[in-house]
Amino acid sequence: MKGVERYAGFTPIDLVDRTWPAQRIRTAPRWLSTDLRDGNQSLANPMTPERKLMMFELLVDMGFKEIEVGFPVASRSDHDFVRMLIEQDRIPDDVRITVLTQAREELIKETLDCLDGAPRAMIHIYNATCPLFRDVVFGIDRDSCKKMAVAATQVMMDHAQRRLPGTDLSYQYSPELFNETEPDFSLEVCEAVMDAWQTGPGRGIILNFPTTVERSLPNVFADQIEWLDRNLTRREHVCLSVHPHNDRGTGVASAELALLAGAERVEGCLFGNGERAGNVCLVTLGMNMYSHGIDPGLDFTDISTIRRTVELCNQLPVHPRHPYGGDLVYTAFSGSHQDAIKKGFDEMERQAARLEVPSAQLPWRVPYLPVDPKDVGRTYEAIVRVNSQSGKGGVAYVMSAWHGLNLPRGLQADLAAKVQAHADAMGGEVSPSLMGTLFAQEYLHHGDLAETSAWQAPITASLHVDGDFDHTGPQADTFRTLGALLGPWGIQVRVVHRTGRSLDHEELAPGRRLLGGAKRAETVIYAECALGDEVAWGVGIDADIATAAFLAVRAAGVRLVRESDTSRAAVGAAAGH
Ligand SMILES: CC(=O)SCCNC(=O)CCNC(=O)[C@H](O)C(C)(C)COP(=O)(O)OP(=O)(O)OC[C@H]1O[C@@H](n2cnc3c(N)ncnc32)[C@H](O)[C@@H]1OP(=O)(O)O
Ligand SMILES: CC(C)C(=O)C(=O)O
Numbered sequence: 001m002k003g004v005e006r007y008a009g010f011t012p013i014d015l016v017d018r019t020w021p022a023q024r025i026r027t028a029p030r031w032l033s034t035d036l037r038d039g040n041q042s043l044a045n046p047m048t049p050e051r052k053l054m055m056f057e058l059l060v061d062m063g064f065k066e067i068e069v070g071f072p073v074a075s076r077s078d079h080d081f082v083r084m085l086i087e088q089d090r091i092p093d094d095v096r097i098t099v100l101t102q103a104r105e106e107l108i109k110e111t112l113d114c115l116d117g118a119p120r121a122m123i124h125i126y127n128a129t130c131p132l133f134r135d136v137v138f139g140i141d142r143d144s145c146k147k148m149a150v151a152a153t154q155v156m157m158d159h160a161q162r163r164l165p166g167t168d169l170s171y172q173y174s175p176e177l178f179n180e181t182e183p184d185f186s187l188e189v190c191e192a193v194m195d196a197w198q199t200g201p202g203r204g205i206i207l208n209f210p211t212t213v214e215r216s217l218p219n220v221f222a223d224q225i226e227w228l229d230r231n232l233t234r235r236e237h238v239c240l241s242v243h244p245h246n247d248r249g250t251g252v253a254s255a256e257l258a259l260l261a262g263a264e265r266v267e268g269c270l271f272g273n274g275e276r277a278g279n280v281c282l283v284t285l286g287m288n289m290y291s292h293g294i295d296p297g298l299d300f301t302d303i304s305t306i307r308r309t310v311e312l313c314n315q316l317p318v319h320p321r322h323p324y325g326g327d328l329v330y331t332a333f334s335g336s337h338q339d340a341i342k343k344g345f346d347e348m349e350r351q352a353a354r355l356e357v358p359s360a361q362l363p364w365r366v367p368y369l370p371v372d373p374k375d376v377g378r379t380y381e382a383i384v385r386v387n388s389q390s391g392k393g394g395v396a397y398v399m400s401a402w403h404g405l406n407l408p409r410g411l412q413a414d415l416a417a418k419v420q421a422h423a424d425a426m427g428g429e430v431s432p433s434l435m436g437t438l439f440a441q442e443y444l445h446h447g448d449l450a451e452t453s454a455w456q457a458p459i460t461a462s463l464h465v466d467g468d469f470d471h472t473g474p475q476a477d478t479f480r481t482l483g484a485l486l487g488p489w490g491i492q493v494r495v496v497h498r499t500g501r502s503l504d505h506e507e508l509a510p511g512r513r514l515l516g517g518a519k520r521a522e523t524v525i526y527a528e529c530a531l532g533d534e535v536a537w538g539v540g541i542d543a544d545i546a547t548a549a550f551l552a553v554r555a556a557g558v559r560l561v562r563e564s565d566t567s568r569a570a571v572g573a574a575a576g577h
């Protein structure tokens with residue numbers, strides 16, 4: 001591509017004996033949400049006070065204990081929001097708010113003044129340390145850059161001592177553009193800041209390392225973090241924090257590899273809002289942990305509400321494919337995926353029945369779904385959506401989940417062909433209700449009984465009972481009787497199978513009904529009737545099992561005769577009759 005020569009490759013740090021690749025993430029880190037600061041400062045329309053409060057309350061409800069609530073000197077509204085939280089006593093006892101400021105004396109003082117009356121808080125000071133900023137933005141050398149950070153720390157300590165005696169104030173320092181800073185210089189600045197803060201027992205510090213603009217592979221960032229982890233002094237008094245951005249689309253990977261490399265705290269935003277391509281997405285990070293059996297310490301049990309609130313606060317949509325929270329992430333359209341999902345659910349149910357425990361207590365083993373949608377408050381309704389890419393597995397799923405019918409395999413294939421033809425002809429999706437209509441049109445009885453008189457040859461009918469069926473009980477007697485009844489019509493009842501298991505009406509999702517409004521107390525019977533090489537399916541639903549079977553056979557028989565008439569006519573036409 002033209003212009004590529006303008007960009008230099010990124011030089012990785014030289015850490016040949018890195019240990020992070022062999023590590024595992026075993027516990028959740030400390031989280032800081034910067035939705036109200038980094039997220040807010042990136043919005044075309046920064047949040048109104050109402051939207052800020054809504055976001056703050058969401059974050060508290062989700063379990064965040066550290067929340068960056070703004071950049072008080074940036075604007076009146078940032079300032080007033082912090083004041084409102086403090087004055088209205090809205091900060092829970094176990095939550096610490098953070099405020100950000102540049103390393104500039106006046107701004108630091110004003111920022112601290114804004115915290116007046118807060119029982120506990122954190123001040124976060126930053127200055128860029130990388131060569132590009134030293135040269136282009138500040139016009140200073142390394143030594144002056146370090147002095148900027150140290151002086152800011154000292155101003156902050158002096159002012160806080162005078163103005164905030166009653167506040168439990170903690171301190172966070174960030175070398176902005178850390179990822180583009182020479183490692184030895186980042187270390188030198190952080191050590192100098194720690195000296196100024198008198199870091200030691202009872203005086204911990206958060207050192208926060210941002211990929212302010214993500215420029216390298218995540219493994220390079222991990223090397224940088226491991227290098228710091230090894231070289232920082234007073235390590236036990238340092239909380240090593242990371243603040244990944246997502247310019248290369250690898251913010252989540254950067255955060256995860258940094259955790260392997262020794263990071264203990266992660267800053268980010270819900271659904272990855274933030275400057276340019278965003279801050280690291282805390283929903284994805286937290287749910288990635290959850291899906292590995294690690295409690296994230298954040299509550300995602302109603303992910304749709306979280307998403308809607310974030311969309312409302314930021315006035316930005318969340319992509320339908322956003323991991324864990326997007327509209328489409330628990331939905332399969334393609335046939336083989338749907339088939340595997342259905343088999344996964346069926347197996348979970350079988351296992352639950354065998355072990356006599358609710359399936360929600362079993363280890364999650366459903367293909368194509370990394371987590372149980374119900375664990376994040378999503379339903380199973382949209383898991384399978386049917387279009388021209390779908391096959392019999394998906395059709396069977398919809399018929400079972402939406403209409404309470406467990407179709408036998410042959411009928412699944414038969415219906416899938418009809419649904420496929422419809423989707424091909426009309427384009428788009430076949431909704432569950434449309435599928436129910438197609439099913440009823442095809443397989444429920446619509447013919448005249450008199451048509452059966454046209455049957456010329458013996459028809460064999462294989463019956464499938466939907467749900468429980470006892471081969472030895474009174475139901476089996478009914479079928480024997482039925483066989484005798486249908487015999488004179490030239491119909492031989494061959495085999496009786498069972499499909500699925502009885503579903504209680506209550507097990508269907510709210511608002512759904514069995515096909516035609518049938519109660520599950522009624523029996524559903526599928527008949528597969530064969531006449532020579534022709535096969536047709538019919539369905540009967542009735543409270544009386546014999547009637548259901550009769551209706552099913554009749555529906556199939558009528559279709560069979562019609563179809564064989566049609567094919568005879570077609571053969572005749574082709575033969576010139
Ligand atoms: C990576 C990040 O997300 S950092 C956070 C960024 N967030 C924001 O900037 C939102 C809030 N910011 C603001 O409201 C304003 O920028 C303010 C109030 C902080 C400063 O406003 P102004 O004084 O008008 O300066 P301006 O906005 O143009 O910022 C540029 C100045 O800040 C200086 N500066 C930038 N970062 C820092 C820093 N960390 N420490 C000290 N000075 C800094 C620049 O050198 C420049 O100084 P100069 O005017 O002497 O050339
Ligand atoms: C203020 C700092 C931590 C920041 O937002 C960044 O460098 O991205």
Ligand SMILES: [Mg+2]
Nearest residue numbers: 038210212243
């Ligand atoms: Mg940032």
